[in-house]
Amino acid sequence: MDALLVVDSISKVHGMVTALDRVRFSVEGGEILGLIGPNGAGKTTLLECLSGLIPCDGGHVLWRGSELPPHRRKEQMFYLPDGVKPYGDQSVKAVLDFFRSAFAVPDEERQKTVKDLSLDSVLRKRIDALSKGYLRRVMLSICLLAPQPLLILDEPFDGFDLRQTRMVMTLLRPLVAAGKTLLLSVHQLTDAERICNRFVLLSEGQVRGIGSLDELRKQATLPHGTLEEVFLALT
Numbered sequence: 001m002d003a004l005l006v007v008d009s010i011s012k013v014h015g016m017v018t019a020l021d022r023v024r025f026s027v028e029g030g031e032i033l034g035l036i037g038p039n040g041a042g043k044t045t046l047l048e049c050l051s052g053l054i055p056c057d058g059g060h061v062l063w064r065g066s067e068l069p070p071h072r073r074k075e076q077m078f079y080l081p082d083g084v085k086p087y088g089d090q091s092v093k094a095v096l097d098f099f100r101s102a103f104a105v106p107d108e109e110r111q112k113t114v115k116d117l118s119l120d121s122v123l124r125k126r127i128d129a130l131s132k133g134y135l136r137r138v139m140l141s142i143c144l145l146a147p148q149p150l151l152i153l154d155e156p157f158d159g160f161d162l163r164q165t166r167m168v169m170t171l172l173r174p175l176v177a178a179g180k181t182l183l184l185s186v187h188q189l190t191d192a193e194r195i196c197n198r199f200v201l202l203s204e205g206q207v208r209g210i211g212s213l214d215e216l217r218k219q220a221t222l223p224h225g226t227l228e229e230v231f232l233a234l235t
Helices: 043-051 070-075 092-103 107-116 132-145 162-177 189-195 213-220 227-234
Strands: 003-014 017-028 032-036 058-063 077-080 150-154 181-186 198-203 206-211
Touching (some): 003 043, 017 058, 017 181, 017 198, 017 206, 032 162, 032 189, 043 077, 043 181, 070 077, 092 107, 092 132, 107 132, 162 181, 181 189, 189 227, 198 213, 198 227, 206 213
Parallel strands (some): 032 198, 077 150, 150 181
Antiparallel strands (some): 003 017
């Protein structure tokens, strides 16, 4: 695999608190990379820095070996934040139609995402009137339509039960087969273990481990450890 994105010594300071401390890792083309850590580890701050939503206090972001400035990152990345609620007074159908048009994808693709995520029953509902679970499905459907090669999702399984989480995983895996690369921020380690190829372990704004589960097991000297056991050992 080739390095699609290189995160080189990204730092972020909030007042007296160092939220990110020289974070370094790469995202390989055609993989599902899991950004793993508890709440407060710096995962969301890192994703916001990578996507250009907030400025970094140090470091670089490289795309296929070349510097990628913040104002151009949306050309290559689609970032789906956690808890966002766009166009609350509009219907689900209107919002999906808007993004379908903005992304210049055929309506058949919108119809497929509606079917795959069982959104038919809420198409006429306003975004503000949706439950958390349905809102997550709508936002995921927008992500599925996005044309960018790198999709960045913050807590994509939050708000879903076990059956729904498996359904979302079933929808995400074919994206990689179709040429996409995924960076997922996940705090539920059992979910991450089921879907990710490699992991970046983040704790208190620092990277504590990078690699596949087998590689991390070697680092932690836990040859049969779960991702949770490995994370605890390395952090």
